[in-house]
Amino acid sequence: MLDDADRKIIARLQADARTPMAELGQAAGLSASAAHDRVRRLTERGVIRGMTLRADPAAIGRGVLGFVFVALGGPAVEAAFVETLRADPAVLECHHVTGDWSYLLKVRVADIAGLEALLGRLKATGALVRSHSMIALSSPKDDGAPSPFPDMPLSDLPPEVTP
Numbered sequence: 001m002l003d004d005a006d007r008k009i010i011a012r013l014q015a016d017a018r019t020p021m022a023e024l025g026q027a028a029g030l031s032a033s034a035a036h037d038r039v040r041r042l043t044e045r046g047v048i049r050g051m052t053l054r055a056d057p058a059a060i061g062r063g064v065l066g067f068v069f070v071a072l073g074g075p076a077v078e079a080a081f082v083e084t085l086r087a088d089p090a091v092l093e094c095h096h097v098t099g100d101w102s103y104l105l106k107v108r109v110a111d112i113a114g115l116e117a118l119l120g121r122l123k124a125t126g127a128l129v130r131s132h133s134m135i136a137l138s139s140p141k142d143d144g145a146p147s148p149f150p151d152m153p154l155s156d157l158p159p160e161v162t163p
Contacts, residue, residue, distance in 0.1 A: 002047070005030055007148035009038055010048070014148075017051035054144060062090075062108040065136040066115050069101040070128055077127035078102070084125050090118045101132075 002010075005028040012019050012027050025035035042048045057063055072078055085091045085105065093106035109115045115133065122128050 002148065004028075006038060006042060006047070009035060010042070010148040013039070013048070013051065017053065057108055061110045064109045064111055064115060065139065066107045066109065067134045067136070068105040068107055068119070068122075069097075069132040070103045070105065070122065071100065071130045072102040072127050073129050077125070081122075081125050081127035084121070088118070088121065090114065 008028040009024050012024055021032040021036045021039070024030075024039070025032045028035060028038070030038065039048065057065070072081055082094065082103075085094045085103075090107050090109050091105055092108055095104045095106075096102070097104045107115070107118060109118060112135075115135070119131060119133065122131065
């Protein structure tokens, strides 16, 4: 179970994974060494799964964000298809979903030709029965990670953890 100090540490690290331990401790009401111990324990427990940076997609040649619904031919082809997705750098996320579709993919490509190439790779697996693609025109909210304070609006967060 997470306590308030854990949530404050997670919120700060989600906003900036480079936050010094002294600042994490101050935000959580702990010493720097206690904050370091918390981060280590949260990592060991799998609560913190890694610390990474978020690059500007357009600056690294991946300016087109798309979502692709896919329907597969059946369970026999599913495992191989998922392994193909895991190996494809254009596929950022893959979600097994309810309804008429098997999976929802979040993809990043350089341009429309890149999306077409990705769809070609997916079709080449032989598992794809049909797909439906959508291009994001803009992303007014793209936090990338869930809030450790799920029941609290951003405006109510403690100032020391507000990104």
